[in-house]
Every structure is written in C-alpha cells, then in structure tokens.
Amino acid sequence: MAQERFDAIVVGAGPAGNAAALTLAKGGLKVLQIERGEYPGAKNVQGAILYADALEKLIPDFRDDAPLERHVIEQRIWMMDDTSHTGMHYRSDDFNEERPNRYTILRSQFDRWFSSKVREAGAILLCETTVTELLKDSRDRVIGVLTDRHGGPILADVVVLSEGVNGLVGQRSGLRDELKPKTVALAVKETHFLPQEVLENRFNLTGDAGVVIEAMGTITQGMTGTAFLYTNRESLSVGIGCMVADLAAAGVTPYSLLDRFKRHPSIAPLIAGSEVKEYAAHLIPEGGYNAMPEIFGDGWVVAGDAAHLVNSVHREGSNLAMTSGRIAAETIVWLKRRREPCTKEYLAEYHRRLEASFVLKDMKKYRKIPDVLHNNPQLLSLYPRLLSNAAQAFFRVDGQDKKTKETQILKSLRKQRGIGGLIGDAMKMARAWR
Amino acid sequence: MNAKSTNGTEPTQKIEEKLYQNRYLVDSGRPHVRVKEHLEPTPELKTLVNVCPAGCYSISEQGKVEVVPDGCMECGTCRIITAESGDIEWNYPRGGYGVSFKFG
Numbered sequence: 303m304a305q306e307r308f309d310a311i312v313v314g315a316g317p318a319g320n321a322a323a324l325t326l327a328k329g330g331l332k333v334l335q336i337e338r339g340e341y342p343g344a345k346n347v348q349g350a351i352l353y354a355d356a357l358e359k360l361i362p363d364f365r366d367d368a369p370l371e372r373h374v375i376e377q378r379i380w381m382m383d384d385t386s387h388t389g390m391h392y393r394s395d396d397f398n399e400e401r402p403n404r405y406t407i408l409r410s411q412f413d414r415w416f417s418s419k420v421r422e423a424g425a426i427l428l429c430e431t432t433v434t435e436l437l438k439d440s441r442d443r444v445i446g447v448l449t450d451r452h453g454g455p456i457l458a459d460v461v462v463l464s465e466g467v468n469g470l471v472g473q474r475s476g477l478r479d480e481l482k483p484k485t486v487a488l489a490v491k492e493t494h495f496l497p498q499e500v501l502e503n504r505f506n507l508t509g510d511a512g513v514v515i516e517a518m519g520t521i522t523q524g525m526t527g528t529a530f531l532y533t534n535r536e537s538l539s540v541g542i543g544c545m546v547a548d549l550a551a552a553g554v555t556p557y558s559l560l561d562r563f564k565r566h567p568s569i570a571p572l573i574a575g576s577e578v579k580e581y582a583a584h585l586i587p588e589g590g591y592n593a594m595p596e597i598f599g600d601g602w603v604v605a606g607d608a609a610h611l612v613n614s615v616h617r618e619g620s621n622l623a624m625t626s627g628r629i630a631a632e633t634i635v636w637l638k639r640r641r642e643p644c645t646k647e648y649l650a651e652y653h654r655r656l657e658a659s660f661v662l663k664d665m666k667k668y669r670k671i672p673d674v675l676h677n678n679p680q681l682l683s684l685y686p687r688l689l690s691n692a693a694q695a696f697f698r699v700d701g702q703d704k705k706t707k708e709t710q711i712l713k714s715l716r717k718q719r720g721i722g723g724l725i726g727d728a729m730k731m732a733r734a735w736r
Numbered sequence: 737m738n739a740k741s742t743n744g745t746e747p748t749q750k751i752e753e754k755l756y757q758n759r760y761l762v763d764s765g766r767p768h769v770r771v772k773e774h775l776e777p778t779p780e781l782k783t784l785v786n787v788c789p790a791g792c793y794s795i796s797e798q799g800k801v802e803v804v805p806d807g808c809m810e811c812g813t814c815r816i817i818t819a820e821s822g823d824i825e826w827n828y829p830r831g832g833y834g835v836s837f838k839f840g
Contacts, residue, residue: 344836409840430832450830468812480819488813490789493839549787550817556789580839581754583789583809
C-alpha cells in the first residue's frame, strides 16, 4: 500500500466522512477512508437525532434498511428549576407521515450501516488505523497521510478531514488552532434500557413513534448548557452538557450533574426501573460561526465537527456534517471532471457552495448567540425560576384573589431582574437571533 | 482516592460503576494520556480531577496530579483545558485500542 495512490483520502467514518466518501466513490473516484475505531461508530457519540433531509440527499431510500429507532412525533422543550418544569410540547399526527422528518438513532449501529453503503459504492475502508500526520510537499501542499499502521506514506490528490471535534490531524499539521474551553461543550449521556411496552406506555406512544425532550434551566447549575431525553425503540438516551470553561470554573463533575438531572422529579419517573448499558462522553463544538477555522487549503478540506459546524440553538450537527461532507466531495468530483487541481484556489469553490447552502446561512444567523449566553448566565438560571414561580402562583388555588396574584407575579419579576434587566435580556436575545 | 468536591450533588453511583458497562481495549503499557512531571500542579491541571467525565485524574499523597486513562472515553476535555498550561500529552490511542461504544 505504501506506493499506492488515491484520488482522495477521507479521515474518519462519522457522518461527514461517510457522506464525503460515499459521494466521492459514487463520482467514480478512487477513495481510501481511514477510521481509528475498531468499527465505524466505535468512537462516535451523539444524542442522537437523525435529520432525514440531509441523509435523503445521499441515500434516498435509506428508510428501507437503516437502523432507525423511532420517528419523532413529539417535541418537548422544558425550562426546569429544582422541583418543576415549564414545558412547551408540540405533538402532531402529521409527523406520522410516509417519509418522516426526524428519527432517533443509536450512532454506533447507524454509523456501521452508513459505512456499509460507502463500501458498496466502492470506497476502501481501513479501520483500526489512526492517521498521525498529513504529508506535505516542499510547497506546503498536502499530498497524503501517515498512519500508525503502515510504514509508508499513503498519497492522494486531496485529503478530506472529517476527523471529528478532536481534530488532532488538522491541528497538529497547523491547519487550525486547538479548541478553546469557551467554544466547546462537554456532554455526558447514558443509554437506559426499558421493556418496549413500558417505554411506550410511559411516553404515550404506539408503533415506531417517539418523543424527544430538550431541557434547560437550573439543572446546569448556572452553567451554559442543556440536557436531553430521547426515546429509542427500547431504550432512552439521557444526557446533559455544559461549556467546558463553565465546568472547569465550577469544579462540578459531569457525572454528578447527570445523576442530579436523573433524580429531578420530572425525569426520575420517566427512567425508573431502567437498566443502564453504556455511559459516554463527547465534546460538541459550540462556538458557532466565529469559532470556525479555515475549511480549505492546498490539497485539503475540512467538514463536520472538525470544521466546527454545529447549530447549537437548534441542536443540529449531524445534518451539517453530512451536508458539508457531501458538498466538499461534490466539489472535488466537479474539479476532477474539469481536470482542475485540488489547490486552495480551486477548493475555494467548496466554501462558496457551503455559503449558498443552509449550513453557513444558519451558522451566520446565530453567530452572536454563543457570546450572549456566555455573558448572560441569568438566561438559564433566573428565568426558569421566575417562570416556575409565576406558573405556580397562577395555578395554585388558595383563596387569594386573582388581581393580587397578578400583582405579586409582576412584583417578583421586577424585584429579581428589574424592568431594565428584563427588557435588556429580551433585546439581547432578539438582536442575537435576527 | 482523592476527595472530589461535590457541591451538594453527590452522585448516586460511583464513576467506576458507570464505566464498568463500557467496552474497552486497553493498550497495556502504552497510556495515550500522560501528565508531565511537575512539583506543584497548575490550577488547570487540578481542575481535571473534577472535570474528567471518566474520573481518570486524581491527586496523589504528594499532592501531584496523576492519570490512569484506562477508562478514558477520548473526549479531549483535559487536552483543551491544559492546552495553554501544557501540563499533559494527549494522543489518540493506537488504532483499534481505547473505548468502543456499543450504542454511542
């Protein structure tokens, strides 16, 4: 293999890498994909929700044999304080459609299936192999990779770096900086198994339908972060994540945060009696558009988490990964057909195409959100409490007249945040949202 | 074992019990994370004792921070926190070694 030459090398077999390798192989290129895990998915962790649209553009009939858990018919968004949650629930029978829009998945199983499609398309997959560095020529152009398994270099016209959030290959080759504690979140999660019938009764489900809960509030103890609970076929994915800088400053252990979330009176009955079969941890690049590195250069492109492509507001990442991997590969196939070289000048087309897609449009739309949340911790700590107090005062029937109740609610809002603070917070969020 | 700060959030389960469910192939004798030799740990290095989601870091009787990365989930948090202070060396395990998530 030392002397073998490929049209493209893809580093990593996650959503970005599989999307890229599939598209390159379908485009007739000779592709080598390198994965450090024992199998594709062995190192990968996600909530996980699969967004059908991004996958449909790669594998239109994926529903025929992909390992899908449940299609999502109900979304719950919870603002939690220590004893309560105030929720917005949206459940619709319209989501029970022929081609559902969102599914829960287990990444380890899903990634293996996705990889089988990549190999069917003709890409060569090398597992249990860690890429140690990028090979450059005298003019600093990337011309291949070195791995920990093969003595010799493996050469290619272009390297797709879809190596995930811990992109050591790109970092150590000087393509991008190390991540900052302020721009990444650490999430921990457990997979809780329950008999299918019990799970379906608990969440009011039939057939393959599922519920997802996204939660925020005092559960993150003043840190910027969110928690979640997703229904799989016969298990629940339960997790919580916070910004690394916040966790480091607070000195909180991530697993005690998770255990506390699991003990919350709104969560505990949902997971009661379950058997935990895995505990996982993973970083999420949450710095938004302003934290994005260069995503193309001479002989290389970056896609997915390695390119910091996560929409933290909408909890989207895998779809941005698949779409960026696909667009990077389409650009390379296009250049090949035109017999153009994979130089920085020509690979700039990848960035242009990504700008025209939802990927960079959404990243730009929310570019100010990470800073607003970082600088305004009251948004996730004070407001859930205020909301809970207001709801409780409103719903509790205790002989007090309604007008007095309303006055008390308004007074408590003014006292705890002040009219200026309330308006200021609303303005900050509105400005960042635009 | 070191004493971990709890902030009133005592875990119901020890971290070792959580990790017991996971599947690992440990590369014996070749730890992929090392703490560099030090007399006094930096503040960054000390935070790893609490922040590491696998509880791989502890403080020795001599007051030094030690790491046993057998239960490491390769998240990278420790590398990012100490990137500037330069307290540790962090590499991926050799291909095929380390954690293998069953569900992910």
